[in-house]
Amino acid sequence: MAGHTGVAVTASTAANAQPFSAAEVAALRADFPILHQQVNGKPLAYLDNGASAQHPRSVIDAEADYYRHDHSNIHRGVHTLSQRATDAFEAARHKLQRFINARSEREVILTRGTTESINLIAQAWGRSFLQPGDEILVSRLEHHANLVPWQIVACQTGAVVRPIPITLDGEVDFQGFLDLLTPRTRVLALSHVSNSLGTINPIEKFIAVARERGILTVIDGAQAVPHMAVDVQALGCDFYAFSGHKLFGPTGTGVLYGREALLEAMPPWMGGGDMILEVRFEGTTFNTLPHKFEAGTPNIAGFIGLGAAVDYVQRIGLARIAATEEALLHYATAQLLAVPGLRIIGTAPHKAAVISFVVDGIHPHDLGTILDQEGVAVRTGHHCAMPVMEFFDVPATARASFAFYNTPAEIDQLVGALQHARELFC
Amino acid sequence: MDLKDLYRDVILDHNKRPRNFGVLAVPPAHEARGANPLCGDTLRVWVQLDGELVTDVKFEGKGCAISVASASLMTEAAIGHTRAEVQAQFERVHNVFTHHDAPLDPALGKLAALAGVRDFPARVKCASLAWHTLNAALAAADADQPAATPPTVQTE
Known part of the structure; x- marks a missing residue:
């Protein structure tokens, strides 16, 4: 147990929080049934939480209970089950909104995961607002999910992706970022926590510079939200994306936080059911936020499970x-x-x-x-x-x-x- | 499952001291590249032919012990044999990788050391990459592929 207790807590954690005994x-x-098993005749030591975290019983039960008692499609039927399903789904959105301190539920788009969230921004915002020669700064530390969508939209629009260098210890190089800024810089794509190295990037100072210059800030928070309190208003970023399954919730669930004014200005990404108000062959009126970006039936049970996961981490702190x-x-x-x-x-x-x-x-x-x-x-x-x-x-x-x-x-x-x-x- | 079934002494030896590690000039040799996108392993295989005879094989790349040892053993098994013999050996090896309970053909010789991967399904691709890449290099010889664009094999 050496080192397990009495370790100095750095500024990245609340000042006086103690580790669990x-x-x-x-x-x-x-609380985690899966942890109690043998693998190849040895007790399982699950040290792959960065890829996907395990689920407490409350999450598994929330999903199962939903399927046992409340399942129906949402935002559609007037019958009781549909109302229950809708209420439970929207309650999960509400929990997620409070979890990251978004201003309103209109700023919380529910997606399949971080990857879909970032593709949504790149396509819905990027294809509308990027011009040939515009520059997208992507840190060299990024997961492919915060790089490849920008390469794709760069091809589509004539914009250019430029890598922000990293330092030898594996942090995004702030000076290198400043050196890359030009009047054509339009987007900053940056991870809060690196998935490959674990670096917690000092994103606040990057965001502050970007905001001054009107550069769109897109933060990949997939590896951050399970480990630290995230307040999107305090961070001041334009977009913040994360996945449910790294937060002890189900796979196939994710969140895109976006500032409301930006989301309002963006066209829909995918079309279909739920994202419309009125459809005619002469023209279609799109739904209001957040539904404008949520075409089709979502992972209802998954988000109900994710709501339970948020409850769990908030309860233990x-x-x-x-x-x-x-x-x-x-x-x-x-x-x-x-x-x-x-x-x-x-x-x-x-x-x-x-x-x-x-x-x-x-x-x-x-x-x-x-x-x-x-x-x-x-x-x-x-x-x-x-x-x-x-x-x-x-x-x-x-x-x-x-x-x-x-x-x-x-x-x-x-x-x-x-x-x-x-x-x-x- | 015993790790020593996977990491036999022959495998560990060929990993530490890979045989025929290096390059051949193209032309007259033919080259193919192999990649395992899942793990980032890359491999280049060169083959030199004299008619139907494989006179030399070399390889280069970065990979795990299984992929390096498999490539090294493969070069030894191919050099000095006819293309038909190499093809027959490829099929024997492929059979070992893909059929869990198939009896080991005595004609495999030293290559039987690769049979341990059968108990580790996640590692079969590591062992098979070199063989698919050699096949692609031989196909390149048939197609008279321009040297500037060696074919690339990807494991799935």
């Missing part, structure tokens, strides 16, 4: 989640650095509980297989961030990403599995 973590783990994960990060960093030949990729001063690493002489994929045989689940590969791998000149990394329900014992299990890999290979 070992007893509290044990109680919280009881994001500040204590952050403090707990910070303690895990410190303990894991120290333990991993003691493994001979292990190098951590991404050493920024402010990091979420994500550690990308390589081990001399062992390819990350071999590590992934060997760790799996020891019951340890980590992600290996390029983490949908190939420009990051290129920058650090590695083909891939292994990545351990922690949630509040992980324990120091699981980190010890990871380190033991790495020693086993070294014995096999070195």
Whole structure:
């Protein structure tokens, strides 16, 4: 348990929040049925939360109960089930609005995930407002989901994508960003927390500069919302995107926060049911926000589950989640650095509980297989961030990403599995 | 499942000291590229022919122990054999990768060491990439592909 308690909490977490005690973590783990199993004859150590987090029973039950008792289509029928489904779905939106402190529910568009949210911005805003020669600044740290949609819309409009450099410790280079600004800069696409390295970018200062110059700010918050309180009004960004499944909620759910004036000015992206008021062959009137951007029947059960996930993290407290994960990060960093030949990729001063690493002489994929045989689940590969791998000149990394329900014992299990890999290979 | 079934001594040895690692001049050699988009592994394979005889094979790339060892073993299994023999060996190896319980053909020789991947479905692509890339290089020889555009194989 060394390092588990008494770790100084940095500015990225609430000043006086304490990590959960070992007893509290044990109680919280009881909420997650999936964690209590053996994999390849060893207790599961699930350290792949950055790819997808696990679900507390309350989320699983909320989805199942909805299907058992309330399922119907929403915003349509006058019958009781349809009304119940609509109420539950809109209640989830309300929770999400409060969760990120959006001004109103009109600013909370429900999507399939971060990827769809960013594609929506790139297509609905970008295709309408980008001109040939306009410049889109995308940090080199971005997940492909905050890069490829901009490349696509650049091709469609004649705009140009320019990479913002990163520093050797894996943070987006603020000076490099300032140096790239021109009168043609129109968009800043930036991750709040890097999925591949765990860097917490100081996005506030980037947003402040962009706002002064009227540059659209698009923040990928997929890796941030599960680990820290996010207030979109305090951040001052134009758009903020995140996914439900990294927040202990169902897959196929996501959120796009957008400033209302921008959303009003944007044309719809997809057309169909629910996003219209009146349809005639002579012309169609679109629905009001947020429904204008929500064509077709959504993942109703999924969002009800996501609402339950938001309730869960708010009940246990994001500040204590952050403090707990910070303690895990410190303990894991120290333990991993003691493994001979292990190098951590991404050493920024402010990091979420994500550690990308390589081990001399062992390819990350071999590590992934060997760790799996020891019951340890980590992600290996390029983490949908190939420009990051290129920058650090590695083909891939292994990545351990922690949630509040992980324990120091699981980190010890990871380190033991790495020693086993070294014995096999070195 | 035992890790030593996957990481046999032959595999570990060929990973550490890959045979025929390097490049051949194009022309007269033919080249193909292989990529596993899921993991970012990339591989280049060159093949040199004298009529129907495979006189030399070389490879270069970055990959895991399984993909490097498979490529290295493949070069040894192909050099000095006819194209028909290489094709027959490809089919034997492919059969090993895709049929979990198929008995091991004695003609596989050293290549039988690759059979361990059958118990690790996520790793079959690592082992098969080099073989598909060699096939593409041989196809390039037939098509008389211009040197500037080697065909690229992607595992699915």
